[in-house]
Amino acid sequence: MAQSIEGKTAYVTGAGRGIGRAAALELAREGVHVGMIARTESALEKVAEEARSFGVNASIAIADISNLEQVETAIGMLKNELGPADILINNAGIGTYGPFLEIDPEEWKRTFEVNVFGTYHVTRTVLPQLIEKNGGDIITISSSSGLKGTAKSTAYSGSKFAVQGTMEALMQEVRKNNIRVITLNPSLVATEMTFGEELEKSDKEKYMQPEDLAEHMVSLLKLHPRIFIKQSLQWATNPF
Numbered sequence: 001m002a003q004s005i006e007g008k009t010a011y012v013t014g015a016g017r018g019i020g021r022a023a024a025l026e027l028a029r030e031g032v033h034v035g036m037i038a039r040t041e042s043a044l045e046k047v048a049e050e051a052r053s054f055g056v057n058a059s060i061a062i063a064d065i066s067n068l069e070q071v072e073t074a075i076g077m078l079k080n081e082l083g084p085a086d087i088l089i090n091n092a093g094i095g096t097y098g099p100f101l102e103i104d105p106e107e108w109k110r111t112f113e114v115n116v117f118g119t120y121h122v123t124r125t126v127l128p129q130l131i132e133k134n135g136g137d138i139i140t141i142s143s144s145s146g147l148k149g150t151a152k153s154t155a156y157s158g159s160k161f162a163v164q165g166t167m168e169a170l171m172q173e174v175r176k177n178n179i180r181v182i183t184l185n186p187s188l189v190a191t192e193m194t195f196g197e198e199l200e201k202s203d204k205e206k207y208m209q210p211e212d213l214a215e216h217m218v219s220l221l222k223l224h225p226r227i228f229i230k231q232s233l234q235w236a237t238n239p240f
């Protein structure tokens with residue numbers, strides 16, 4: 001690989017479970033110090049303890065990313081404890097599904113507040129740290145639904161298309177600061193978001209696992225800083 005990421009610092013949102021947890025632990029395994037954000041303290045504490053077992057520093061901060069003030073306080077805490085970020089993993093998000101006319105308007109709005117405004121709040125707060133360093137990486141987890149709409153996913157798809165466009169535009173803006181803005185677009189990944197309480201019973205050989213995405217993120221981060229894959233789409237090989 002072209003560069004080692006050992007000793008860097010990453011902030012990961014939604015690190016309490018699923019893809020965010022796997023990303024934080026895979027980064028810790030690579031020697032990256034991790035700062036983690038979500039709303040549930042107990043879940044974050046457990047992941048932080050696991051991360052520290054790889055010999056890195058791990059800090060947690062509680063925030064609902066849809067609230068800018070909470071995000072600013074949380075990022076401030078992580079910066080004090082770990083130092084400024086080299087890597088931001090914009091992962092926290094929620095899924096909302098149902099026929100267009102049946103989704104509660106408040107739930108529709110909330111999907112945008114978390115997925116779009118939440119991602120914006122975190123990026124807006126962390127970006128100055130990367131600009132100051134004149135380099136760094138922002139990986140955002142959009143979705144295959146952010147590239148193609150499907151029936152009953154108006155809120156989720158709409159929000160992920162917005163994330164996609166925002167990150168594409170930001171990518172063009174901050175390349176000149178040596179900041180690589182990367183968007184991942186996974187299809188179904190086996191997490192609580194998709195399988196709920198049935199997660200443990202799901203077929204691990206058949207469905208993409210959070211660890212698969214985490215390994216992909218690390219491989220993207222290890223590319224020589226002169227190159228980046230601006231967008232990638234992950235599919236399960238044979239989920240049928």
Ligand SMILES: NC(=O)c1ccc[n+]([C@@H]2O[C@H](COP(=O)([O-])OP(=O)(O)OC[C@H]3O[C@@H](n4cnc5c(N)ncnc54)[C@H](OP(=O)(O)O)[C@@H]3O)[C@@H](O)[C@H]2O)c1
Pocket residue numbers: 013014015016017018019020037038039040041043063064065066091092093094095114118141142143144185186187188189190191192193194
């Ligand atoms: N699973 C899939 O098939 C799939 C496919 C494509 C894209 N994605 C995207 O991948 C990302 C992670 O999904 P996942 O499947 O790992 O979901 P998950 O298992 O439900 O985990 C979501 C994480 O985000 C945190 N979170 C949710 N709302 C938050 C908020 N308002 N503020 C702060 N943290 C919040 C959750 O913690 P708290 O509840 O404690 O806050 C949790 O740690 C999401 O953006 C999702 O849209 C998932």
